[in-house]
Each structure stands twice: as C-alpha cells, then as structure tokens.
Amino acid sequence: METNFLRAHIHQIVCLTDEEFEYARSFFTKRKYKKHQYIIQAGDVASQEHFVVKGIVKSSYTDHEGKEYILQLAMEEWWFSDPNAFNTGMPATLNVDCIEDTETLSISFENKEKLCASSRKMEYFFRKKYTTGNMALQKRVLALLSNNAGERYKQWRNQYPSLQKRISKTLIASYLGVTRETLSRLSL
Amino acid sequence: METNFLRAHIHQIVCLTDEEFEYARSFFTKRKYKKHQYIIQAGDVASQEHFVVKGIVKSSYTDHEGKEYILQLAMEEWWFSDPNAFNTGMPATLNVDCIEDTETLSISFENKEKLCASSRKMEYFFRKKYTTGNMALQKRVLALLSNNAGERYKQWRNQYPSLQKRISKTLIASYLGVTRETLSRLSL
Numbered sequence: 326m327e328t329n330f331l332r333a334h335i336h337q338i339v340c341l342t343d344e345e346f347e348y349a350r351s352f353f354t355k356r357k358y359k360k361h362q363y364i365i366q367a368g369d370v371a372s373q374e375h376f377v378v379k380g381i382v383k384s385s386y387t388d389h390e391g392k393e394y395i396l397q398l399a400m401e402e403w404w405f406s407d408p409n410a411f412n413t414g415m416p417a418t419l420n421v422d423c424i425e426d427t428e429t430l431s432i433s434f435e436n437k438e439k440l441c442a443s444s445r446k447m448e449y450f451f452r453k454k455y456t457t458g459n460m461a462l463q464k465r466v467l468a469l470l471s472n473n474a475g476e477r478y479k480q481w482r483n484q485y486p487s488l489q490k491r492i493s494k495t496l497i498a499s500y501l502g503v504t505r506e507t508l509s510r511l512s513l
Numbered sequence: 514m515e516t517n518f519l520r521a522h523i524h525q526i527v528c529l530t531d532e533e534f535e536y537a538r539s540f541f542t543k544r545k546y547k548k549h550q551y552i553i554q555a556g557d558v559a560s561q562e563h564f565v566v567k568g569i570v571k572s573s574y575t576d577h578e579g580k581e582y583i584l585q586l587a588m589e590e591w592w593f594s595d596p597n598a599f600n601t602g603m604p605a606t607l608n609v610d611c612i613e614d615t616e617t618l619s620i621s622f623e624n625k626e627k628l629c630a631s632s633r634k635m636e637y638f639f640r641k642k643y644t645t646g647n648m649a650l651q652k653r654v655l656a657l658l659s660n661n662a663g664e665r666y667k668q669w670r671n672q673y674p675s676l677q678k679r680i681s682k683t684l685i686a687s688y689l690g691v692t693r694e695t696l697s698r699l700s701l
Contacts, residue, residue, distance in 0.1 A: 386655050394658040396651060408648045441640070448636055452629070455643035460596045462650035463584060467574050469657040470582040470690045502658045 327355060327378040331430050334376070334402050338453045339446045349447050352440045353430040364421045364429070371410035371417035373431040377403050380427025381491055385420050385499075395500040398424070400488050404454065424492055474503040478511045515543060515566040519618050522564070522590050526641045527634045537635050540628045541618040552609045552617070559598035559605040561619040565591050568615025569679055572607050573687075583688040586612070588676050592642065612680055662691040666699045 331353070332346050341349060353376070358364055364382060365371045375382075377399055384397040384405055396419065399405040410417040411434055432440070441448040468477045478501055482489055489497065498508040519541070520534050529537060541564070546552055552570060553559045563570075565587055572585040572593055584607065587593045598605040599622055620628070629636040656665045666689055670677055677685065686696040 386659075388659060392659075394655060396654060396658075408644070408651055412644055412648065441637070445633070445636075448633075448640060449629070452636060452640040452643060455640060455647055456596070456600055458647050459643055459650060460600065462647060462654060463596055466584060466650060466653050466657065467582060469654065470584075471574075471576060471580075 327428060327430055330378050330402070331376060335447075335450055339450050341446060345444065345446060349440060349444060350430075352436040353432050356429045356431050358423045358427045358429070360423050360426050362423050362427075364423065364427075365407050365410075365417050365419060367418055367420050368416050370414075371407040371419075372414070372433050372435075374404060374406040374411055374434070374437060375429040375431045377401050377405070378428040378430055381424040381488070382421050382427055383424050383496065386418060387420065393499065394502075395496065398488060398492060398496065398500055400485075400491070404458075424496070469502060474501065474507050475511050477501050477503075478508065515616060515618055518566050518590070519564060523635075523638055527638050529634055533632065533634060537628060537632060538618075540624040541620050544617045544619050546611045546615045546617070548611050548614050550611050550615075552611065552615075553595050553598075553605050553607060555606055555608050556604050558602075559595040559607075560602070560621050560623075562592060562594040562599055562622070562625060563617040563619045565589050565593070566616040566618055569612040569676070570609050570615055571612050571684065572609045574607055581687065582690075583684065586676060586680060586684065586688055588673075588679070592646075612684070657690060662689065662695050663699050665689050665691075666696065 328350055331350065332341070335341060335346070335349070358380070364375065367387065379401060381398060381400045382405060383395060384399065385393050385395045387393045397405055405421060407417040407419040407421070409415060410419075437451070441451060468480060481501060494508055494512070495505055498505045501508070516538055519538065520529070523529060523534070523537070546568070552563065555575065567589060569586060569588045570593060571583055572587065573581050573583045575581045585593055593609060595605040595607040595609070597603060602622075625639070629639060656668060669689060682696055682700070683693055686693045689696070
C-alpha cells in the first residue's frame with residue numbers, strides 16, 4: 326500500500342517505469358511510530374528524510390524558556406526532516422513527534438544522494454519538490470509578517486481543510502502563532 | 514567579471530570544466546538596473562530567476578491596504594525571483610526593486626529547465642541551492658514565530674554583517690517585522 330502511495334506521489338512530477346520505481350523504492354525503509362512517539366529529538370542525529378504514508382506529525386522548536394513553536398504539521402504525502410541536521414550532519418534543533426499513529430517511508434542523506442546520482446528522474450523529482458517547498462515557505466513568511474491572524478487562519482483552513490479536522494485547536498493556534506483565545510474568536 | 518563571479522558561486526557546490534561552464538553561462542543573460550528601478554512588478558509576468566552580481570534588491574509584498582512586507586533583501590551571490598510566478602507562469606504577486614544600482618545574470622524558466630535537462634551537474638547545483646534556500650526560510654519562519662525582535666535583529670546582524678551597512682534602518686525594521694522605533698531601541 327505505502328509503496329503505491331509513494332509511486333503516485335512521485336508520478337505527480339515524473340513518470341518512472343516499474344523497474345525505475347522499484348530501484349528508487351529500495352533506498353527507502355518503512356517505519357511505524359505510535360501517537361506521541363518522537364521521530365526526531367533535538368540534540369540527536371537526524372539523518373533521515375521522511376515521507377508520510379499515514380498519520381500526522383508535528384515539527385517544532387523549543388526555546389530556552391521551554392516555549393514551543395510549531396514549524397510544520399505534516400500529514401499524508403508530505404515530507405519532513407530537520408533540514409539543517411539532515412543536510413549538514415549537525416545535531417537536530419527540532420523535535421518531531423506523532424499527533425496520530427504514523428507510518429513513513431524514510432531515506433538517509435547518503436541514500437538520497439546515491440539515488441539522485443544514479444537516477445536522473447529522481448534528482449529532477451527532488452529538485453522540483455524543494456522548489457514547491459520553497460514556494461510554501463515563502464507564503465508562510467509573508468503570512469507571519471503581515472501578522473493578520475484572521476487572514477492566516479482563513480488561508481490555512483482553505484489550504485488544508487482535511488488537516489484542520491484532525492488536529493486540536495491548541496495545535497492550530499500554536500502553528501499560526503496566535504493564542505488559543507484569539508483562535509476561538511476567529512473560529513466563531 | 515560577472516561571469517567569474519557566477520563560476521566561483523557554482524564551484525562552491527559543483528566543479529564545472531571550462532566547457533561545461535561556458536555552456537551553462539550561455540543560458541543566462543546579463544542585465545543592468547538603476548537604483549529604484551523595478552525588476553519585477555506585481556501583476557506582470559516574471560519568467561526570470563536572477564543571480565545578483567552587484568547591488569542589492571528588495572523583494573516585497575504589498576497588501577490591499579498598501580502596507581509593504583519585505584520578504585528578502587538580496588545582495589551579491591543571492592538568487593531572487595517571484596518563485597510562484599517563475600515556476601507556475603502565473604502573474605507576479607511580489608515587487609522587486611533595486612536598493613542600489615544592480616547587475617544580474619538572469620535565466621528564464623524555460624532555459625533553466627533546458628539547462629538542467631542537459632547538464633547533470635547544473636541540475637545537482639540547483640537541487641542543492643533550493644535545499645539551502647529551504648533551510649534559510651525555515652530559520653526565518655522560526656524567527657518570526659518566536660517573535661522576539663531583539664533575537665531576530667541579533668541573528669540577522671550576525672548572519673549578514675555586510676548587508677546591514679548598506680541598507681537603511683527603516684528597511685531593516687520592515688524586513689524584521691518590527692517598527693522603526695523598536696529597532697532604534699534594539700540598536701542602542
């Protein structure tokens with residue numbers, strides 16, 4: 326099942342033959358995590374990039390006063406990692422834990438580079454994925470800069486209606502960078 | 514001059530032979546802009562991605578009330594575009610204007626795809642560039658979420674000391690999402 330899911334995801338950008346897909350698939354490992362389990366912990370090595378097959382994860386940063394800031398809420402068909410840790414080998418600064426039971430297909434940095442070096446189509450795929458990732462992040466920066474909580478909530482709800490139903494209002498508020506009370510007013 | 518500059522920039526990621534570089538270079542066009550000139554205007558087509566050879570540009574979004582939000586201040590060796598317009602062909606939503614006289618090497622979407630399809634090394638280069646772009650944007654999202662203007666200013670000053678000397682305090686404040694008064698307090 327998870328294999329078909331990854332294949333359909335890749336095919337949105339580039340078509341692989343059965344053989345090419347099986348080759349690419351062999352670089353990934355299937356992983357299962359329980360709700361509340363940590364996939365990445367700040368301070369640890371975080372050498373895997375993960376594709377969500379099932380579930381939701383929360384990627385966050387906790388400052389020295391213990392306050393948590395949510396960077397990403399990732400569900401099926403999203404990719405997540407601690408990008409800095411993954412790409413540089415430095416210890417993770419982010420935490421990633423599971424909001425639901427989660428299944429991933431995960432690839433190490435080394436395997437990703439090997440796969441890209443040996444499969445032209447997969448290098449193209451990852452270049453395009455990062456391009457759309459950049460576009461989404463720029464949108465998020467603009468939404469945060471404009472600092473209009475109402476617009477931010479409306480935009481997020483429209484963009485990810487199915488995600489909204491599966492996570493708590495407290496998490497949504499934290500993701501948007503507003504208080505729980507502000508979000509309640511916006512939800513009325 | 515600008516050609517050597519681009520070559521040195523590419524060589525930070527991947528080494529090209531003279532021939533390979535000349536081939537890659539042929540996909541770029543050299544452009545010159547005056548201080549205050551617009552390179553991208555909201556509503557227009559923005560089919561070029563630009564590498565800054567000299568100067569500084571400001572990439573910003575203006576909301577329906579006329580308030581401007583700065584997404585990027587890009588100087589030598591940075592890349593800029595309206596990523597959404599560049600990658601989808603939709604009209605630009607951002608404005609990019611010159612803070613100083615600026616020179617760029619610019620590549621169209623079509624040429625970038627042709628170059629990547631015909632040069633393995635350049636596809637690798639652009640994949641890696643987008644990876645580091647993602648890392649920088651995630652840092653910016655976290656800085657905005659944590660909403661600590663002092664930390665944000667300190668981090669930015671440390672990251673780009675030479676940029677700070679070349680642009681006005683008003684622009685820096687806008688980039689950081691704080692008022693000019695707040696920035697003055699932080700600068701003391």
